[in-house]
Amino acid sequence: MNELIWKRKDLLGLEDLSREEIEFILSTAESFKEVSSREIKKVPALRGKTVVNLFYEPSTRTRVSFEVAAKRLSADVINIATETSSVKKGETLIDTGRNIEALKADIIVMRHNYSGAAAMLARHVNLSVVNAGDGWHEHPTQALLDIFTLKEKLGKIEGIKVSIIGDIAHSRVARSNIWGLTKLGAKVTVCAPKMLIPPGIEEMGAQVTDDVDEALHNADAVNVLRMQFERDESNAFPQQLEYFKNYGITEERLEKAKKNIVIMHPGPINRGIEMSSEVADGANSVILEQVTNGIAVRMSVLFLVAQANEHIKKDETAD
Amino acid sequence: MKLLIKSGRVIDPANKLDEVCDILIESGKISKVAKNIKAAADKTIDAAGKIVLPGLVDMHVHLREPGREDKETVSSGTKAALKGGVTSVLAMPNTNPAMDSTENIKLLQKIIKDSAKADVFICGAITKGRLGQELSDIKALKKQGAVAISDDGASVDSDKLMEEALKLSRDEGLILISHAEDKALSNKGVVNLGLTSTRLGLKGISKESEYKRVARDVELAEKLKSPIHIAHVSCKESVEIIAKAKKRGAKVTCETAPHYFSLTEEAVLNYDTNMKMNPPLRGKEDLEAIRQGLKNGTIDAIASDHAPHTENEKDIEFERAEFGVTGLETELAVAITELVDTGLLSLSGLAEKMSLNPAKILKINKGTLSVGAPADLVIVDPDKEWLVEKSAFVSKSKNSPFLQRTLKGVVEYTIKNGIHC
């Protein structure tokens, strides 16, 4: 009998996960990738299950990716966006969660603007909670699909050098990537203007630089984050053009980097700010493959949490 | 009415007393402290194996009344105090209305008269509405009965206004209690700035925002030769600044709260909103500095910073949840568990921090078991353990950071003015 590797009803972040758990999600995702290559891109694994996409922040791509993933598993999908829900009438997150539970849904996929919201919801409901991004905290499925793509491109994660460039301080994608990559043995460097590097990054296992050429030097891959100028309350960010001049990834900069460096971006891209169009559309860019892989990774996550939760419920009734 | 307490280990640092003896109480006052008192009493309490301490004086309590009676009232808060062995509290002025005028203090005094179960002393507001714009009539506040002034919850940002306030409090003989926080530096943070804030993806509150303001306030007070008391010290640098000032002879005192010597920022890592307070839980070296500060006398007092909040205000997203934790019912046991049991403080040292020193700082006739003093005392079983459970709180609010912790030290009797409450 094999040991249960995945026992969690929720996926809240990569910080809590072991290397084995991350690898298990990724290897399961490999099997799911095949499903999307079929003529009939659908398996009945979650037939009769209901997945609720609960999005408190506008997000098209993550929501659509989860929706496609759930549908390819034959689950029913309900989308709740903040504009149409009762959130604005002042219902608490816990009440919302309990109401969704009363609808007999099985999985809540939640995007929330407050860090820790997914963890709080998961503590208060018995159904599965998948964190689709909470504040600046974590965005585990994005990091998993980034790592999945890197593994596909480079053959391994152990020992590879990955640089994450952009607003690290306010990035859940950066945090999840740092946890995931370092757990799997990659060497991670983060690169940003000093004011966008939060304290304690080294203790999380990443190296820090504010020199983009240094970050590109010798890197096997670079993950370029979206600059969220629209969120800059304090107007402390550098100007867009200045940012592009100092940190934007261009073909000239890449001349000094490894020839087959992998270029990633979680999207949506600000062309001409984080990277030039030539780079975004160039031979080293895997940005669209990331989108494809996102489906496989999310299918894997939805399947595993649903399965684990069935086991948890079964054990409870057995007691 | 005569009450005789037999064979307890009596701890009274004011009289340098720590021995097993009896206490006789008559007409609400201590009438005799001696071995083998033979007197006919109306009631005798056998305190063998127990310790007898002066009733605790908690100089930092938010009773929430008037204004937020859903969180706490003078009645429920003082009931909670007695349960925790606290017989006197200083009510902080951030009520609605704030305690910034004679009228408002009168309003609170009426509520106290009608419903308080323990002694409630009033802290007036330094500025009108605690807005840091215009000084309250500090002289009038004192005349009406305030024993201290503070804008707690907010700091007086203006140096000039702070100087004025310190002069007035000095001249009036009122202690000024400083909530040391530069809000420009704490920048809407919710947890300690550092690895923890980064891991959690939350805005951080730097230690700088606290200790820079401590440094400013100490400097101003020193210059004006005014006494000053620094509230809820949470970090190493603040302790160091205060230690140096004391060495120079500045009239500075300070307090810390039980959570700062028992918990670190690690406790916040699962977004437990009961671990959210201001200043925030800090790092291990800060906790150690606080403990050493208590041991070496840099920190004069322990106060709960009892800050009750309803579940609605705590059972929400971390960033939206209110700052603050309750503390009246757990502070003595936390102190026994974390400070006495670990050998950091003697029982006598504990009574100084939690009873004698706060009474001295506030210049109130409390905190001793001297003959003739009001018979406020607490009888504690120092070895008995108990589990902190939500259902057992008598405070209206249950937002304790110690829920489900096992603590040592059970309050068996709280006696107020000679009457067992």
Next chain:
Amino acid sequence: MKEKAKILDSEALNRSLMRIAHEILEKNKGTAELCLIGIRNRGVYLAQRLAECIKKIEGQDVPVGALDITLYRDDLTMISQQPVVHKTEISFGIDDKFVILVDDVLYTGRTIRAALDALIDFGRPKAIQLAVLVDRGHRELPVRADFVGKNIPTAKNETVEVRLKETDGQDEVVIVSKDE
């Protein structure tokens, strides 16, 4: 767990496979439009071996695929171990083919039901036939094998273990009884 009896040894097992190969060829009149799809895990190795047998007999290569039916199971929550999702690898089209579905043991019929569902998602074969090494009875669904290595009547508290060189180091089939 107690091993009760050895049903097939290495030689007997290979003889059975060779016989099944002959039967497949006979029934389908050669290798035209024929393909083998094994059900993970041991069915895949049995399918490969049947392909080798067919090659020996006819000199023709028959395409072999691997089918993982985890996502089609109806008992995900009832089994105590974690079903690990493996890749399905069918590199050829199955439209209008004669598909021989291969598994090690036919028991309740539920695995085959899931496999049929999965196969249908890949195309529309002309026919699907089922080959199993062992049929142990106790069917819960109307499923019947077209080719059987050996029929073994068993009790419900027994299990039939098919061991193969590729997965277990040796070829044999044994009956194991669960301790009461």
